[in-house]
Amino acid sequence: MDMARKRLQRFLLVSMVLFILIVIAFFISMNLGTYPLSPLDTFKALIGSGTEEGSLVLFSFRLPRIVLALLIGIGLAVSGAILQGISQNELAEPGIIGINAGAGLAVVLFISFFEGSTGALGFLSVFAMPFFALLGALLAAFLIYVLAWKQGITPVRLILVGIAINAGFNAVLIIFQLRMEPNDFMQATIWLSGSIWGANWGFVLSILPWIVILVPFTLWKAQHLDVLNLGDQVATGLGASVEKERRILLIAAVALAGASVAVGGGIAFLGLVAPHLARRLVGPSHHFLIPTSAIMGALLLLTADTIGKNILAPSEIPVGLVVSALGAPYFIYLLMKTN
Numbered sequence: 066m067d068m069a070r071k072r073l074q075r076f077l078l079v080s081m082v083l084f085i086l087i088v089i090a091f092f093i094s095m096n097l098g099t100y101p102l103s104p105l106d107t108f109k110a111l112i113g114s115g116t117e118e119g120s121l122v123l124f125s126f127r128l129p130r131i132v133l134a135l136l137i138g139i140g141l142a143v144s145g146a147i148l149q150g151i152s153q154n155e156l157a158e159p160g161i162i163g164i165n166a167g168a169g170l171a172v173v174l175f176i177s178f179f180e181g182s183t184g185a186l187g188f189l190s191v192f193a194m195p196f197f198a199l200l201g202a203l204l205a206a207f208l209i210y211v212l213a214w215k216q217g218i219t220p221v222r223l224i225l226v227g228i229a230i231n232a233g234f235n236a237v238l239i240i241f242q243l244r245m246e247p248n249d250f251m252q253a254t255i256w257l258s259g260s261i262w263g264a265n266w267g268f269v270l271s272i273l274p275w276i277v278i279l280v281p282f283t284l285w286k287a288q289h290l291d292v293l294n295l296g297d298q299v300a301t302g303l304g305a306s307v308e309k310e311r312r313i314l315l316i317a318a319v320a321l322a323g324a325s326v327a328v329g330g331g332i333a334f335l336g337l338v339a340p341h342l343a344r345r346l347v348g349p350s351h352h353f354l355i356p357t358s359a360i361m362g363a364l365l366l367l368t369a370d371t372i373g374k375n376i377l378a379p380s381e382i383p384v385g386l387v388v389s390a391l392g393a394p395y396f397i398y399l400l401m402k403t404n
Contacts, residue, residue, distance in 0.1 A: 076353040079346045083360040087135070090364060094131050094371045095123065099379045130264035133328060134370045134384070135363040136272050137261065138335065140325035142362025143280055145336025146343070146355055147318035150290035151311045152223045155341065156396075159322035160333030162227025163205045166234035168326035169257050171201025173241055176253070195271055195327040202323035205230055206315055259332035259385015261370060268328045275324035279317050280359060286314055287351035294349065332385040334392025335362055341395070365391075 095107050100122050102110070109115035110123045141159065148157040148164075159165050175197040213226040238257065242250050261268075289310045292299075322336070343357035366384065369391065373382040 072348060072350065072353065076347045076357065079357060080360060083357070083364055087360065087364050087367065090367045090371060091131060094367060095127055097371065097375050098122070098127060125265070129266045129269050130261055130370070131367065132269050133261050133264045133272070134367045136269065136276050137325045137329040137332065138339070138362035138364070138366030139280060139359040140272065140276055140321040140362075141332060141336045141366075142339035142343075142358040143283055143355055144318040144321040144325070145362075146340040146351070146358040147283060147290065147314050147321075148336070149340055150351060151293055151314050151318075153294060154221075154224055156224055156337070157227075158334065158337035159202075159318065159326075160331065160336060161231065162209060162224060163229075163231035163234055164202045164209075164227075164319055164322045165326050165331045165333065166231045166238065167205025168198035168202040168323040169331050170234050170238050170241075171197045171199075171204075171323075172327055173238060173253055173257075174201075177241060177245065195275065195324040198323040198327035199320055200323075202319040202326070203316070205234060206319045210312075210315070257331045258383040259330040259388065260383040261329050264328075272324050272328050275320060279321050280355075283314070283317055284352070284355055286310070286317070287355055290314065290351040290355075291349075294351075330383070330385055332366070332388055334396060335366060335388050338392045338395050339365055 092104070092107070096102050096104060100118070102119055102122065106115055106119050107123065110119045113120075115123075144164075145158045148159060148162070149155055172194055175194060209223065209227050209230050212230075213222040215222065242253050245253060293307065293310065293314075325332070339362035340354065340358045343354055343361045346361075347353040347357045366388065369387040370384040373384045373387040376382065
């Protein structure tokens, strides 16, 4: 009982600290940018007494971008936590095993055949993109699952097959990009690198239902993830329907990653780093790990986006490149530790 109480207290403390850091990053991101706003100008705009220019910048550009970064960070981090749990592999992540690439390919095909130009995306298309991304992500997950199956799923086979699927989808992506007009090619390249530059409230509304529904669902399934982490034989001995639960949780992880990729592009390593940092802070129990991963992912992506849009202002670095620059060394560190 004492151990459980200590874990709960540690979880609450970590969550509070991370939430405070998110609030700090939130206000810093609102103030910084090509059109700088002082804290007083920001406060006036928030209460409706600011200048017209300040209100336009804050409510039409910065706030939707900030909220979108938080939602994408939550989606990718929880997706990574699920994948690591069901595969019993610390290196599993939607960007590494091909799920992001499958979602990205579906969105590029949607843009190429249904829109003709990335600049022509209408309001309804914003809501259609997550569904196309989900189809692409599900196709990637299906191929990974089928090809990795050999009297069950082993962590090593899952990762190796996922890397191969990732390479294959990226090759197809390049082929379709080469068929695009030069302007569309550049837009697609920036988007696939991970970019939330063109954020608006339509994108926020398109991803919000996926986060609101699937993150609580994952929390509800946290106990099943804990059981799966014990290994297939132990989980089966405890009465768990291993393959059924693995498929259900895989679909949830794929849906979260697909919706995130649809509005934020191919942001890699976030789903790897956030769960790992959360696990170090609150332990392996998914009741604590999943919400902590969500908060950590939101904080990391908001911080990365703030850095990317300001470090070389007025030019911007795609947030996916900033996350990769920060996450790649951590990935190498994990590879060195893994047997």
